[in-house]
Amino acid sequence: MRFRPGPATLAVASLLCLLIGLLYLAMQIRTVFSDQLKQEYAGLVLDAAAHAQSALEQAGMWQQTSGESPAAALNYRRARAELAQRLTSLAALVNASPSTAPHIPPAAFGTDASLDDTDTLLSNVSTYWRVQRDADSADVRVRITHVARTLIALAALLFCMLITALGMYARRNRQLAGQSHEFEYASLHDSMTGLPNRRKLLAELDEAATRGRAASTAHRLAMLYIDLDGFKQVNDSLGHRAGDDFLIAVSKCFRESVRKTDLVARIGGDEFAVLVRTFASDAELAEIARRLIACVVRTDEQSGIGVVRASIGIASFPEPVDDYRRLVAAADDAMYQVKRSGKNGYAFVAPAGRAAAS
Structure with a gap:
C-alpha cells in the first residue's frame, strides 16, 4: 500500500523537528554564553597584564636611577612593590581560570624577581590570553551564525509544514479549479496560434x-x-x-x-x-x-x-x-x-x- 501522510502526521513530524531544533538551539546558546564568559575573563587577564606591564616599565625606569640618590632608591622600592602587587593580582586571575591555562609560579611575582624574567613572563601571558580571547570570539561568532541559520531553517520548515497540512485540505479544489480554467481557456483560444477564437x-x-x-x-x-x-x-x-x-x-x-x-x-x-x-x-x-x-x-x-x-x-x-x-x-x-x-x-x-x- 502506498503511504500518504495526512495532516496529523505532518503536524507530529513538524512538532518533532521543532523540539529537536529547540534542543539544538539551547545547546548552542549555552555554549555561546560560556564562550562569552571565557572571552570576558581573557579580557580581564589582559587588562591585569597591561597594568603589570606598565608597573614593570615604571620599575625599570627607576632602577636605572636608583643609585643616584636616596629618593630615587625609595621610588624604585615603591615601584617594585607596585609591580609585585600587580603581578599578584594577575597571578590570582590566571591561576583561578576555569579553563586550563599556564599558571604563574609564586616566585615570579616576588620583589626580588628579575625584571627581564618578569617582562618575558608578562609577554607570554599576554600572548597566550590574547590568542584565547580571539579564539573564543571567533567561536562565538560561528555559533551565533549557526543559531541564526537554525532559527531560519526551523521557521521555514514549520511554515512549510503548516502550509502543506492546510493545503492538503484544499488541493482537490485547486486541481478542479485549475482544470476548469484550462478547459475554459482552451474553449476560448486557438490551440495553434494562441489567439482568441x-x-x-x-x-x-x-x-x-x-x-x-x-x-x-x-x-x-x-x-x-x-x-x-x-x-x-x-x-x-x-x-x-x-x-x-x-x-x-x-x-x-x-x-x-x-x-x-x-x-x-x-x-x-x-x-x-x-x-x-x-x-x-x-x-x-x-x-x-x-x-x-x-x-x-x-x-x-x-x-x-x-x-x-x-x-x-x-x-x-x-x-x-x-x-x-x-x-x-x-x-x-x-x-x-x-x-x-x-x-x-x-x-x-x-x-x-x-x-x-x-
Whole structure:
C-alpha cells in the first residue's frame, strides 16, 4: 500500500523537528554564553597584564636611577612593590581560570624577581590570553551564525509544514479549479496560434458594446476581417507544417501591429479578425488594415514563399452597421468584395450595402 501522510502526521513530524531544533538551539546558546564568559575573563587577564606591564616599565625606569640618590632608591622600592602587587593580582586571575591555562609560579611575582624574567613572563601571558580571547570570539561568532541559520531553517520548515497540512485540505479544489480554467481557456483560444477564437471574439464584442451603451458618450466599434490570399498553395506545395508555421508567425505579427486595446482573433483556417474597441476615424482603421497587410507581406518574404497576401474587410458600428452583432458578417462581406476586386487590399462597408475598396 502506498503511504500518504495526512495532516496529523505532518503536524507530529513538524512538532518533532521543532523540539529537536529547540534542543539544538539551547545547546548552542549555552555554549555561546560560556564562550562569552571565557572571552570576558581573557579580557580581564589582559587588562591585569597591561597594568603589570606598565608597573614593570615604571620599575625599570627607576632602577636605572636608583643609585643616584636616596629618593630615587625609595621610588624604585615603591615601584617594585607596585609591580609585585600587580603581578599578584594577575597571578590570582590566571591561576583561578576555569579553563586550563599556564599558571604563574609564586616566585615570579616576588620583589626580588628579575625584571627581564618578569617582562618575558608578562609577554607570554599576554600572548597566550590574547590568542584565547580571539579564539573564543571567533567561536562565538560561528555559533551565533549557526543559531541564526537554525532559527531560519526551523521557521521555514514549520511554515512549510503548516502550509502543506492546510493545503492538503484544499488541493482537490485547486486541481478542479485549475482544470476548469484550462478547459475554459482552451474553449476560448486557438490551440495553434494562441489567439482568441470566434467564441471569444463574439464575447468581447458583446462586452464592448454593453460598455459602450453604459457610457454617456457615443462609443464606436469596428471589425476587420482578414483572409490570406494564396495560403492554400502553401499547404499544397510546402505541406501543412509550413502552413502552420506561417500562421503562427503572422499571428504574432498581427498582435504586435495592433494596439493593446484591440483584439486579434483567429476565426478559422486562414481567416482572422481584429476587434477595434475605439477609434477616431476611418483613416485610423485604414492605417490598421495597412499594417496588417504589411505583416502578411513581411511574413511571406521572411518565409521565402512569395505568394501569400491579405484581403481585409472593414465594418464599423453604429455607422454604417447599426447592429454590432452584424459587424463580423458585414466585414466578411466587405472582404469578399476585395477578393472580387483583385485581392491584396482592404475595403469599407458602404452605407448602401456596397463595399468601398482601397
